[in-house]
Amino acid sequence: MSEQVKKPVGIMETVLRDAHQSLIATRMPTDMMLPIVEKMDKVGYHAVECWGGATFDASLRFLKEDPWERLRKLRDGFKNTKLQMLFRGQNILGYRPYADDVVENFVEKSVANGIDIIRIFDCLNDLRNLQATVDATNKIKAREGRGHAQIALSYTLGDAYTLEYWVNMAKKIEEMGADSICIKDMAGLLVPYKAAELIKAMKEATKLPIQLHTHYTSGVASMTYLKAVEAGVDVIDCAISPFALGTSQPATEVMVETFKGTPYDTGYDQNVLAEIADYFRPYRDECLASGLLNPKVMGVDIKTLLYQVPGGMLSNMVSQLKEQNAEDRYYDVLKEIPEVRKDLGEPPLVTPSSQIVGTQAVFNVLMGERYKMATKETKAVLRGEYGQTVKPMSQEVIDKVIPGEERITCRPADLIENEMDKLEAEMKEWKQQDEDVLSYALFPQVATDFFKYRQAQQEKVDMTQADTKNAAYPV
Ligand SMILES: [Mn+2]
Secondary structure (H helix, E strand, C coil): CCCCCCCCEEEEEEECCCCHHHHHCCCCCCHHHHHHHHHCCCCCCCCCEEEECCHHHHHHHHHHHHHHHHHHHHHCCCCCCCCEEECCCHHHCCCCCCCCHHHHHHHHHHHCCCEEEEEEEECCCCCCCHHHHHHHHHHHHHHCCCCCCEEECCCCCCCCHHHHHHHHHHHHHHCCCCCCEEEEEEECCCCHHHHHHHHHHHHHHCCEEEEEEEEECCCCHHHHHHHHHHHHCCEEEEEEECCCCCCCCCHHHHHHHHCCCCCCCCCCHHHHHHHHHHHHHHHHHHHHHHEEEEEEHHHCHHHHHCCCCCCCHHHHHHHHHHHHHHHHHHHHHHHHHHHHHHHHHCCCCCCHHHHHHHHHHHHHHCCCCCCCCCCHHHHHHHHCCCCCCCCCCCCCHHHHCCCCCCCCCCCHHHCCCCCHHHHHHHHHHHHCCHHHHHHHHHHHHHHHHHHHHHHHHCCCCCCCEHHHHHHHCCC
């Protein structure tokens, strides 16, 4: 590119979603967010990610907040900035596949309450699991002129994941009617020169804008962004410095400064960014002091690159081994993880496939025989209930774990009947807004507990008398 041609890179700010999900278990309350919204709205971010992922679950479960209410308040404050959410394809924001009517309804309500851009991913990169969400978004776009469907490819390494694989996926995404593509590198596996190669090849294959999402876990992320931007990536995901680095994203201010005076100059005002950082810094200190932010997650974890296992999955595995008094088997399990992943068709390791592969690897090692016991989820993956994997699954393992059982090859949601009416009937005594049905659909127990809490609050129950531990609120 000649020095004269300007191509400012966009930044999506993640502090209101992924940054606090990655560093402080998604515990930032709405009250912490609202006072800084007006300032954040002045930056000119490409978008602010503020919803979806674990924020929905954590709001209801731990913060006793209505996530829909949070979204409406943020929408009120952000007058000029696009709001983005993360959506797990057919699993929406939950952990099981839902019928298409729930997916469509959720997309409708997300946009109606303030979301502009929906980033949709599938843990197997099975694009069929993303079509219903893309279609629902496009329907709104045709009707109202707003709504943007971004398909995210879960980035991973392995024999099947060649440059051709990613390029073909980019072409298919364009055909599906998505508005943009994201490369979602949840474990920080994408190294700088590979990123340049990947972005260049994908930009040649598609006209769609490409956004890059990574985590600082392995320590290479800001260099990866530099090479990706030089190769033509359109948007990068960053977090304001007090909630950047470690298991979070590269720091916004650092990337802004890096590209200053180059064709990629963001044009953002460092003074405004500094004020935003000043606002969040005392909260970071508070999180450190309370232990909510563990300094351990702020370092470089090079094991991520060595074993290609996301950090969260490693810590899960360690706690599972601890429970079984089998911490000495750590390295055996680490060796078993890629084997299980291969047996299951070499999927990316991202929620929920990461938990499925990790737990099965622990079982295989501790039982002394591979697949002597298989989890419910491993069986479901082998039956095809999560979708199609990039490589075939091991026939030997299929024969051992689900002998003689029927396997499905269709889009899994084709077998799920519409369920909105049934869900609404189940929860109608608590319904105060249409969105409540969707909260209930995703987390039936947690949402019901929240509805009880909400009702108790509205009826001015003395909360000191409420048995919050057992979610019992005297009404
Ligand atoms: Mn992420």
